[in-house]
Amino acid sequence: MTRRKSECTDSTVLKRVYLLIGLLFVLAVVVAVLLLRHTRDQERLYDRIGNYHAPMIYYTDKLDAALELIEHSLQHSGKAREETHLIPTLQNPAYTIGSYLQAIQKLNGGTDFPEAENALHRLQREVGNLIGILNNLSTETGNSKPASLPALIKSVQFRTRQLNRLHVNASAKLRQNSSNRPSVILPC
Amino acid sequence: MIFNSRIKRYLSAHQTIQAFRRLLWFGLLLLSVQLPVFAGQADAAGKHLRFGVLPDSARDFIEARYAPLLQYIKQETGINIQMVVPENYQKLLQLFKDKKIDLAFFGGYIFIQAQQQADARPLAMRDIDLHFSSVFLVRADNDRQKLREFKGSTLAFGSRLSTSGHLMPRYFLNERGIDPETFFAEVRYSGSHDQTAYWVRDGKVDLGAANSVVIRKMFRDGILNGNEVRILWETPVYTDYVLAVQPDLDPNLQSRLLDSLLALSPLVREQRRILDNLGAGGFLPASDADFAGLRQIFARLPLELQ
Numbered sequence: 001m002t003r004r005k006s007e008c009t010d011s012t013v014l015k016r017v018y019l020l021i022g023l024l025f026v027l028a029v030v031v032a033v034l035l036l037r038h039t040r041d042q043e044r045l046y047d048r049i050g051n052y053h054a055p056m057i058y059y060t061d062k063l064d065a066a067l068e069l070i071e072h073s074l075q076h077s078g079k080a081r082e083e084t085h086l087i088p089t090l091q092n093p094a095y096t097i098g099s100y101l102q103a104i105q106k107l108n109g110g111t112d113f114p115e116a117e118n119a120l121h122r123l124q125r126e127v128g129n130l131i132g133i134l135n136n137l138s139t140e141t142g143n144s145k146p147a148s149l150p151a152l153i154k155s156v157q158f159r160t161r162q163l164n165r166l167h168v169n170a171s172a173k174l175r176q177n178s179s180n181r182p183s184v185i186l187p188c
Numbered sequence: 189m190i191f192n193s194r195i196k197r198y199l200s201a202h203q204t205i206q207a208f209r210r211l212l213w214f215g216l217l218l219l220s221v222q223l224p225v226f227a228g229q230a231d232a233a234g235k236h237l238r239f240g241v242l243p244d245s246a247r248d249f250i251e252a253r254y255a256p257l258l259q260y261i262k263q264e265t266g267i268n269i270q271m272v273v274p275e276n277y278q279k280l281l282q283l284f285k286d287k288k289i290d291l292a293f294f295g296g297y298i299f300i301q302a303q304q305q306a307d308a309r310p311l312a313m314r315d316i317d318l319h320f321s322s323v324f325l326v327r328a329d330n331d332r333q334k335l336r337e338f339k340g341s342t343l344a345f346g347s348r349l350s351t352s353g354h355l356m357p358r359y360f361l362n363e364r365g366i367d368p369e370t371f372f373a374e375v376r377y378s379g380s381h382d383q384t385a386y387w388v389r390d391g392k393v394d395l396g397a398a399n400s401v402v403i404r405k406m407f408r409d410g411i412l413n414g415n416e417v418r419i420l421w422e423t424p425v426y427t428d429y430v431l432a433v434q435p436d437l438d439p440n441l442q443s444r445l446l447d448s449l450l451a452l453s454p455l456v457r458e459q460r461r462i463l464d465n466l467g468a469g470g471f472l473p474a475s476d477a478d479f480a481g482l483r484q485i486f487a488r489l490p491l492e493l494q
Contacts, residue, residue, distance in 0.1 A: 169475040
């Protein structure tokens with residue numbers, strides 16, 4: 001009777017040990033999956049910031065600065081040489097803004113950011129018009145520039161700033177999301 | 189044997205009923221979880237939004253300012269927007285807190301309050317809102333040239349909750365060591381920018397602080413005459429107005445709204461009219477960071493003004 005009782009207790013303990021091991025195993029798997037998912041999400045987030053938003057912000061800043069220079073040099077184009085020699089000018093404005101636009105277009109952000117996609121389309125359209133006018137301007141003799149040029153430059157500049165701010169805001173939001181997530185590395 | 193089979197039949201029937209009951213409960217639970225989602229979808233399909241605006245000028249002036257914009261948004265997105273003009277700034281904040289409006293065009297000061305109290309989310313702002321300013325108005329025949337010369341005079345602010353009509357002019361006065369309540373003989377609140385200008389014109393107050401865009405538009409439209417009122421001083425620039433939305437507004441609607449606003453171009457004649465009405469050159473995406481400076485000023489305000 002005593003032996004049977006002891007056998008019974010042994011088997012119950014053993015069962016509990018197996019159950020505990022099983023539970024620990026399941027828990028370890030769950031933790032591993034969660035960690036993996038967290039790391040992947042973080043990676044994806046940093047990838048999005050580093051390979052999409054940050055270069056987009058960089059190139060739109062550059063484009064904005066180039067447009068500023070074009071506007072500046074156009075404003076002073078009628079003035080005497082001694083007045084304008086200190087003003088930095090772009091050697092080939094159409095090429096410069098075209099190359100920045102190309103760099104921007106190469107950055108692929110997927111389809112989950114429709115505002116930025118549409119803002120880029122609007123920018124492309126207006127930069128295209130501007131490049132057309134600038135190319136005609138450089139081939140034409142004389143100093144006549146279309147009356148619409150300053151307004152078009154301003155508009156392209158504004159479109160550039162819109163795109164820039166969309167990416168600055170989206171990037172800030174992602175950083176915020178990232179900092180809101182619990183850190184994987186536990187403090188010692 | 190017969191008894192056993194009866195029990196089995198009974199148990200099987202009982203289990204079926206129980207399973208059916210569970211299924212019913214599960215279905216009800218699922219439905220209750222899904223109901224708000226369905227409601228949101230219906231709302232999105234109906235595309236009807238309520239848009240609150242600051243009552244910073246006369247009602248007909250406000251309606252004329254925003255009506256073309258709302259018409260344009262409807263054309264571009266199919267979203268029908270109903271304009272709500274409350275009696276005062278406080279009421280606009282209350283309507284937003286009570287979720288009786290879906291989006292609002294706030295001044296910076298009231299936006300920070302809406303953000304703190306109702307989690308308002310910035311969506312878009314006009315280009316001019318990043319470089320906004322206030323003006324101090326005096327009668328044209330008043331020959332005093334500096335603010336300090338107005339000691340002991342009467343001053344009018346706009347609404348107590350107005351950024352450009354109260355908070356920022358007060359802040360810049362404080363920066364110059366002027367405490368309005370002790371420096372001036374009397375400080376009054378007109379309730380709106382145009383009213384402040386009328387009070388100055390009619391000699392009800394000696395000095396008035398108001399929104400520079402509204403005042404310049406009044407001069408342009410001939411509502412104010414340069415022979416009657418002049419600008420004494422213009423403040424440095426700061427961030428002001430913003431179009432903010434409820435935190436739970438459908439992201440798809442937010443995206444479409446933002447996109448339609450960003451698309452507005454002064455190069456297109458009809459759109460230039462819309463932008464001119466708003467005193468803007470275009471719209472930019474807005475963010476919390478744009479209001480960091482204003483938030484600091486707000487935090488330094490005396491408690492009764494917060």
